[in-house]
Amino acid sequence: MNSSFSFKIDAICASTGARAGTLVTPHGEIKTPVFMPVGTQATVKAMSPDEMIAIGSQIVLCNTYHLYLKDRSDVIAEAGGLHSFMNWPRPILTDSGGFQVFSLAKLGHVTDEGVFCRSHIDGSPHTMSPEWAMDVQDKLGGDIAMCFDQCVSLPCSHEGARKAVERTTLWARRSKEAHTKSSQALFGIVQGATFEDLRLRSARELIELDFPGYGIGGLSVGESHDDMYKMLDALRAVMPPEKPRYLMGVGYPPNIVEGVSRGVDMFDCVLPTRNGRTGTLFTSFGRVNIKAKKYERDFTPLDPECDCYLCRNFTRAYLRHLYHAGEILAARLCSWHNLRFTIHLAERAREAIIDGSFPVFVRRFYETFID
Ligand SMILES: [Zn+2]
Numbered sequence: 001m002n003s004s005f006s007f008k009i010d011a012i013c014a015s016t017g018a019r020a021g022t023l024v025t026p027h028g029e030i031k032t033p034v035f036m037p038v039g040t041q042a043t044v045k046a047m048s049p050d051e052m053i054a055i056g057s058q059i060v061l062c063n064t065y066h067l068y069l070k071d072r073s074d075v076i077a078e079a080g081g082l083h084s085f086m087n088w089p090r091p092i093l094t095d096s097g098g099f100q101v102f103s104l105a106k107l108g109h110v111t112d113e114g115v116f117c118r119s120h121i122d123g124s125p126h127t128m129s130p131e132w133a134m135d136v137q138d139k140l141g142g143d144i145a146m147c148f149d150q151c152v153s154l155p156c157s158h159e160g161a162r163k164a165v166e167r168t169t170l171w172a173r174r175s176k177e178a179h180t181k182s183s184q185a186l187f188g189i190v191q192g193a194t195f196e197d198l199r200l201r202s203a204r205e206l207i208e209l210d211f212p213g214y215g216i217g218g219l220s221v222g223e224s225h226d227d228m229y230k231m232l233d234a235l236r237a238v239m240p241p242e243k244p245r246y247l248m249g250v251g252y253p254p255n256i257v258e259g260v261s262r263g264v265d266m267f268d269c270v271l272p273t274r275n276g277r278t279g280t281l282f283t284s285f286g287r288v289n290i291k292a293k294k295y296e297r298d299f300t301p302l303d304p305e306c307d308c309y310l311c312r313n314f315t316r317a318y319l320r321h322l323y324h325a326g327e328i329l330a331a332r333l334c335s336w337h338n339l340r341f342t343i344h345l346a347e348r349a350r351e352a353i354i355d356g357s358f359p360v361f362v363r364r365f366y367e368t369f370i371d
Contacts, residue, residue: 005143005185005212007244013358016261017236020353023244023265025091025143026183027083030058032244032265033353035251035346036093037272037339040066042076042086045273046328046335049088055308055340056347059091059143061268064136065100065128069119073139081141093268094142096133096175096189099217099249102151110150112170130174138181146215147175149189154222161193169205176209187246189215194227196234203238213244216264220250228255232262239263253282253345257365260349261358267346272338277331279323282341286370290334295320308340309333 004026011020023030037044037052040063044052052060062082067073079085082092101107101115106123108116114129133148148171150164168191179186188206192198206214216235219228232247239245244265250256251269259267272282279291283303290302298316310319310333322330352361 004183007213007242009242011354013353013356015359016362017263018260018349018353018358019263019265020350021244021265025059025185027089027091027143028058030091031347031350033256033260033346033349034058034266035256035342036061036266036268037343038063038268038270039086039088040270042067042082044335044339045277046332047273047339049086051336052088052339053090055336056343057090057339059093060088061093061095062086062140062142063100064094064097064133064140065104067094067140068097068136069121069124073136077139077141081139083141091144092140092142093144094137094140094146095248096146096148097128097136098133098146098149098189099151101128103153112167130171131178134175134178134180137184138179141181142184144185144187144213145179145181147172147186147188147211149191149217151191151218151221152193154193156193158195158198161191161195161198164193165191165198165202165205168202169209172206172209172211176211185212187211187213187215187244189217189248190235191218192231193218194223194231196230199231199234200238203235207238207240211243213246214239215246215248217248219247220252220255220269225255225258229258229262232259232264236263251342253342253365253369254371256342256345257349257362260346260353261362269342272342273335276334276336276338279330279334281334282338284341285368290316290319291323292320302337303341306337306341307344308337310337 006024021032039060076085104120105117130148137145149168152164188211190202192202246266247264251271281288284305295316301311352358
């Protein structure tokens with residue numbers, strides 16, 4: 001492991017095992033639990049870097065698959081990497097591209113060597129492999145990179161999930177061998193769909209490879225919340241306590257609260273920005289569709305408990321008006337609020353873990369948040 005990366009636990013909730021920690025990267029510290037906004041195309045949609053700092057974003061995630069297509073990763077490397085290209089001074093995590101290769105690209109054949117596929121944009125042919133993923137993430141220059149993994153879509157047979165776990169371990173080994181950037185930490189990714197035995201096997205095999213952190217992939221892809229929590233319950237018993245745990249693609253507020261309760265440190269999701277653009281907002285009392293008629297003359301703030309720019313300065317009626325008028329500001333303000341709400345949720349969980357009141361925080365969250 002490189003010396004510019006470290007993780008330490010600041011506090012643990014005695015009754016749940018929820019953790020507050022500090023991750024040190026070459027671009028600064030990250031206080032966990034943390035929610036990481038997604039900047040697919042080297043930008044968090046509708047938000048400038050200044051605004052991202054104003055809402056307390058400690059780190060952003062960028063997508064390797066999108067930034068590789070059309071030679072963009074070469075342009076980014078020429079610019080000196082993602083930090084200077086997008087003018088983001090804080091840490092960046094790049095995913096492995098695996099999830100997009102298996103969900104977005106037109107799949108050809110998948111072998112132990114890698115994945116042959118065609119771009120979802122222009123149909124151009126590509127071969128993605130662990131070596132490919134390490135090469136592109138090296139060019140992008142994030143602080144944390146992810147191993148190339150095989151994602152399965154649900155429902156999936158035990159046999160299919162087992163093959164993906166075996167391949168993910170094989171590819172993790174090759175990712176580690178191909179990863180040479182000393183200023184970048186490489187995380188392994190635990191797969192295994194919703195099969196407890198496979199999740200444990202995947203974790204065991206990856207832990208042997210001794211990565212500085214571990215992603216938990218292949219969840220939040222259509223399984224029930226209970227199945228997701230069951231996998232997290234099984235994994236927390238075997239994950240090394242001194243290393244960060246990252247639940248990939250999860251950002252729905254109750255999932256964050258439950259994940260933190262099960263010892264997860266890091267989360268990412270497109271939900272806050274994607275839902276924000278369509279007028280669905282997360283608030284301390286649950287989900288709000290701001291386009292609804294009932295908000296036409298509602299001159300109160302969206303969420304009186306939220307400290308964001310939208311909630312402190314505008315009314316529900318104005319926001320609803322912006323949506324129906326097709327104004328760009330509607331998408332901007334709603335992305336702003338949803339991101340701040342989700343980041344703030346992780347911040348509040350951290351404060352509660354540190355001051356010993358995390359179980360009270362969880363109870364209060366459920367008293368007001370209507371699913
Ligand atoms: Zn707000």
